[in-house]
Amino acid sequence: MAMEYPLGAEKAIEIRDLKKSFDAKDYVLNGIDLAIPKGKITVIIGFSGTGKSVLLKHILGLLKPTSGEIRVLGRNLSEMDVAELTEFRQHYGMLFQYAALFDDMSALENVLFPLREHRRSMPKAEMRRIAMERLKQSGLDEKHYHKLPSELSGGMRKRVGLARALALDPDLMIYDEPTTGLDPVLTEMVDNLIVSTHNLRQGTTSIVVSHDLYAAFRIGDYIAMLNAGKVLLTGTPQDFLNSDIELVKKFVSKGVHKA
Ligand SMILES: Nc1ncnc2c1ncn2[C@@H]1O[C@H](COP(=O)(O)OP(=O)(O)O)[C@@H](O)[C@H]1O
Ligand SMILES: [Mg+2]
Known part of the structure; x- marks a missing residue:
């Protein structure tokens, strides 16, 4: 099913007939066709276990397709070797359900880490300036920069994880269930943070996997729903509200009731 983009919209990601x-025996992904427009927020929804995380791992090049093609920023991932993929992954910023910070490093050191790994020739003072700027953009108060993750609240840890994801100026931000397990107040904070992060730099593409339809409506320019290894529907939030597809209606009514 074609996504109804503005005509000629540039695509950050194009997936053709992806099977995994x-x-x-069983296909978790069974013919995914999906185009993700550049510069927009696309939310991928679907019931639990439908392959959303598996799809993300393919986009990240962490899993190899059984068949099919994935192009990211114009590059065909299956044509890259491990070293090229590792290099290419610098275009991605990732934030998962658990921020997965390094426990023995301060907030600031966590954000410095990718810079030290990938920007070896950058002067130390410049790294520090960038790391502090990202923490500020993520809304962490300066008094927390030198604290360990264990000394920070859940919300603050999310901010540090986000700052670290932003360290290398990614073209693609990828969030896998960033609000799962959070209370409603934190959920709204993280949703707002995703949008403000997206708007920091023009042209950034954001992909958010969520089981939360309410969030999808609030933050998504486009929504793609996965089901049974395929893309069931793609479109704007309005397209989802208007859909006649039974499963979409089921998911929508569930989300709307929750909201
Ligand atoms: N590495 C793996 N090996 C075997 N099965 C896997 C692996 N990763 C995921 N799966 C299976 O793929 C299906 C989809 O998983 P997942 O993408 O995590 O779902 P979700 O949509 O909830 O993110 C599940 O049945 C899961 O058990
Ligand atoms: Mg998942």
Whole structure:
């Protein structure tokens, strides 16, 4: 099913007939066709276990397709070797459900880490300036910069994780269930942070996997719903509200009731 983009919209990601089987028997992804427009927020929704995280791992090049093609920023991932993929991943910023910070490093050191790894020739003072700027953009108060993750609240840890994801100026921001397990106040904070982060730099593409339809409506320019290894529907939030597809209606009514 074609996504109704503005005509000629540039695509950050193009996926064609992507199939993935882990056991040569059942296909978790069974023919995914999906285009993700550049510069927009696309929210991927779907019931639990429908392959959303598996799809993200393919986009990240962490899993290899059984068949099909994935192009990211014009590059075909299957044509890259491990070293090229590792290099290419600098275009991505990732924030997962658990921010997965380094426990023995301060907030600031966590954000410095990718810079030290990938910007080896950058002067130390410049790294520090960038790291502090990202922490500020993520809304962490300066008095927390030198604290360990264990000394920070859940919300603050999310901010540090986001700042670290932004360290290398990614073209693509990828969030996998960033608000799962958070209370409503924190959920709204993280949703708002995703939008403000997206708007920091023009042209950034954001992909958010969520089981939260309410969030999808609030923050998504486009929504893609996965089901049974395929893309069931793509479109604007309005397209989802207007859809006649039974499963979409089910998901929408569930989300609307929750909201
Ligand atoms: N590495 C793996 N090996 C085998 N099966 C996997 C692996 N990763 C995910 N799966 C299976 O793929 C299906 C989709 O998982 P996932 O993408 O995590 O779902 P969700 O939509 O909830 O993110 C699940 O049935 C899961 O058990
Ligand atoms: Mg998942």
